[in-house]
Amino acid sequence: MSGFIINRRRFLTVAGAAASAVTLSGCGAFDGFLSSQSPVRDVLASANSLTYRVQRMLIDADALAPEFSASEVRQGQRPNGSTDPTDADYLALKEKQFADYRMTIGGLVEKPLSFSLDELRNMPARTQVTRHDCVEGWSCIAKWTGVPLATILDEARVKPEARFVVFHCYDSMDLGLSGAVRYYESIDLIDARHPQTILAYGCNDEALRVANGAPLRVRIERQLGYKMAKYIKGIELASTLAPYGSGKGGFWEDLGYEWYAGI
Amino acid sequence: MTIIDDIESRLTHHGDKGNVIYRHRIATRITHWTWAIALFFLLLSGLQIFNAHPELYIGKQSGFEFDNSVLSMRAMQAADGKVDGYTTIFGQSYKTTGVFGMSGPADNPSYRGFPAWATLPSYQDLATGRVIHFFFAWFFVAAFLVWFVASLISGHLRRDILPSRADIRGLPKSLSDHLRFRFHHDGRYNVLQKLAYAGVLLVIFPLIILTGITMSPGMNAAWPWLLDVFGGRQTARTIHFVCMALLVAFFLIHIFMVVAAGPLNEMRSIITGWYRTDPEKKEEHTA
Numbered sequence: 420m421s422g423f424i425i426n427r428r429r430f431l432t433v434a435g436a437a438a439s440a441v442t443l444s445g446c447g448a449f450d451g452f453l454s455s456q457s458p459v460r461d462v463l464a465s466a467n468s469l470t471y472r473v474q475r476m477l478i479d480a481d482a483l484a485p486e487f488s489a490s491e492v493r494q495g496q497r498p499n500g501s502t503d504p505t506d507a508d509y510l511a512l513k514e515k516q517f518a519d520y521r522m523t524i525g526g527l528v529e530k531p532l533s534f535s536l537d538e539l540r541n542m543p544a545r546t547q548v549t550r551h552d553c554v555e556g557w558s559c560i561a562k563w564t565g566v567p568l569a570t571i572l573d574e575a576r577v578k579p580e581a582r583f584v585v586f587h588c589y590d591s592m593d594l595g596l597s598g599a600v601r602y603y604e605s606i607d608l609i610d611a612r613h614p615q616t617i618l619a620y621g622c623n624d625e626a627l628r629v630a631n632g633a634p635l636r637v638r639i640e641r642q643l644g645y646k647m648a649k650y651i652k653g654i655e656l657a658s659t660l661a662p663y664g665s666g667k668g669g670f671w672e673d674l675g676y677e678w679y680a681g682i
Numbered sequence: 683m684t685i686i687d688d689i690e691s692r693l694t695h696h697g698d699k700g701n702v703i704y705r706h707r708i709a710t711r712i713t714h715w716t717w718a719i720a721l722f723f724l725l726l727s728g729l730q731i732f733n734a735h736p737e738l739y740i741g742k743q744s745g746f747e748f749d750n751s752v753l754s755m756r757a758m759q760a761a762d763g764k765v766d767g768y769t770t771i772f773g774q775s776y777k778t779t780g781v782f783g784m785s786g787p788a789d790n791p792s793y794r795g796f797p798a799w800a801t802l803p804s805y806q807d808l809a810t811g812r813v814i815h816f817f818f819a820w821f822f823v824a825a826f827l828v829w830f831v832a833s834l835i836s837g838h839l840r841r842d843i844l845p846s847r848a849d850i851r852g853l854p855k856s857l858s859d860h861l862r863f864r865f866h867h868d869g870r871y872n873v874l875q876k877l878a879y880a881g882v883l884l885v886i887f888p889l890i891i892l893t894g895i896t897m898s899p900g901m902n903a904a905w906p907w908l909l910d911v912f913g914g915r916q917t918a919r920t921i922h923f924v925c926m927a928l929l930v931a932f933f934l935i936h937i938f939m940v941v942a943a944g945p946l947n948e949m950r951s952i953i954t955g956w957y958r959t960d961p962e963k964k965e966e967h968t969a
Contacts (some may be wrong), residue, residue: 447804453814460810466817478904485906487742494747550743550915552899554808556735557744558915641900675809681900682816 455675464677471679478681480609484640487548487560496561496622498630499553501590501602504650509589517634522618526585526655529576536620536634542566545617553644554676563638564621569612571654577608581656584611585663586637586648592670604648604669605660605678606639615640618651643680645671703869705957709832714952716825720818721929726802727818728926729795730811736783736795738923742914752920755782757793767793819894826887842871843880849873865943867960882932890925893918 452459504510512520517536525531546564553559568584588602610616617638620627627633632649639646646669660666665673672678706714737754739745754770755778767783768775779785785797798804802814833839849872856873859865866872871879895901896908896918912918940948951957 447798450803450805453803453807453810460813463813463817466820467813469820470816474898474900474904478900482903484899484903485909491742493743494745497744497746550899552897552915554734554812556731556919557737557739557746558742559746560743641903643899671809675807675813677809677812677816682898 467677467679470677470682474679474681475609478641480612481614482641484549484615487550489548489562491560492548492562492623494559496551496628496631497553497557497559498628499555499644501592501649502630504590504629506589506591506601509650512589512634513629520634522635522651523653524571524575524655525653526657527578527581528572528656529578530574532571532575534571539566539618539620539635542570545614546621547615547617547638547640549615549638549640551644551647554671554680562623563617563619564624565617565619565635565638567614568616568618568637568654569614571618572611572656575656577656580658581608583607583657583660583668585655585657585660586651587653587655588648589650589652600664600670602648602650602670603663604637604646605657605663606642606646610639610641613639613641641681645669645676646680700867700959700961701869702956702958704955705869705951706955707832707836707838708955709829709836710838711952711955713825713829713832716821720822720825721933723802723814723818724822725926725930726800727811727814730801730803730806731808731815732923733795733801733806734808734811738920739916740913740920741916742909744916750916753923755795757784757791765791823891826891829883843876843883845873845876845880849876863942867943867947867958869957869959878932878935882929886925886928886932890922890929893922893925897922 451457453463454460520536521533522539523531523533543566544564545567546562548560548562551559551561572584583605584607585605586603588604590602591599592602593599606616615638618635619632619638620635622628622631627636632651635651636649637647637651657663660668660678664670667673668678669676735744736756737744738752739750740752741750745751751770752772754768756768756770757765758768758775759765765784766777767779767781767785769778769782770776779791781797782795784791784793786792792798792806794801794806801811803810830839833843853873860874892908893912895905896912897915902909902915909915909918912921947958
């Protein structure tokens, strides 16, 4: 048997069986297990908690996301998600170039506060050229200017029981039959106090454009784009994410995306 | 113990039917099947993730206002109004309707990179694709670490995977034998097998793991040097994709060779560890 003769029929039979198994698999054989109601889906999603814990272990709390030189800004910041909110309260603010805008901070803080855009612009600012990574797979480098979120948290004095920062937004996202819901997001206090986490009002040396989240959006440079809420209305410190949306911590999280988007 | 002693100590003699030898240790067999299952799900969920933005670039970012694209699969409208799926590689576009860029029933086509039969779930669902991908990625990486450490300790790596100088000298003969479909089953890997397995296990597996980690914005803060090694996040994403394509090619050849070499004996050896070698007929080997 050291010589070998191809048994073409046998090979084609096996290859055909293998190919049809592959075809079946993709063709929806697994779809039922993967829907958001399936317990299999919950088991699979548990790997995301492992990823979160391992990344928090490997990444220093203050480790910086890579920053780039200004010459690497080669294009405008690519807008995605909501790009032109039509909510009445937002339109009213936009009409007056956000002169009446006030960002609030409340929830589990000693001193609830609110800030006008000018007040925010007069606070010590941070400018950083960073890469924005969309969950879809693309990346875009832009220059961002804003107030470190840590500064705002310190002024409002976060209560010890607070574990999350929740961002409430002006833009509504269409959910088809279930109507529309306001965008929201949340992060832990490690990312909230990270030196590159800023409430940005400027992008590429201009005032933040509406498509990119005017008047104010958050930058969370060690996570994906959907975490970086745009059109921020207010910030809330919370001990649990259960009361917001469907309780998963964000608009996209409620639709099945992972809460920790450092991957 | 020499290699020969090691093999002979595990021999059972079966007259002229050839010998049954213990060929695959338990670590090899377990990691083989962990990879087989994990890679199946990683491939189909990876194509789902790719479909969310079916375009690859070279560099740190994706060019929307400049062109650094190397591959895309998009539906596009021709001048006559006809919509087709096109695959564009290094600026050259090819019509790939039915497979890449546009697929599904002709009266109700989907505009998507890879077709429904190649993705998990079959419909567009990036969130679920990512959940599947990151679940099986942990198993894939764990199996790699187990295999690497076990193979280093047992000597499997040095003995069976890394080609020796003698193997390299025998490369031309092995090549010509394979081209004539003349295979020798003496229980040891020939030089082409060693090169294929070394390429997959020691080059493509580490590359696909590291480029995957390079795409993580969190890990970019911890290990920024990975971005320099791979030339930016978007290049890393492209390398990740190329590694996937190479693994698919390896899989096809792997299955072909298993079928060609005797699927029952091969399957038995990767499940139970025991493999039947060819009977000793030295003169045929040199014919």
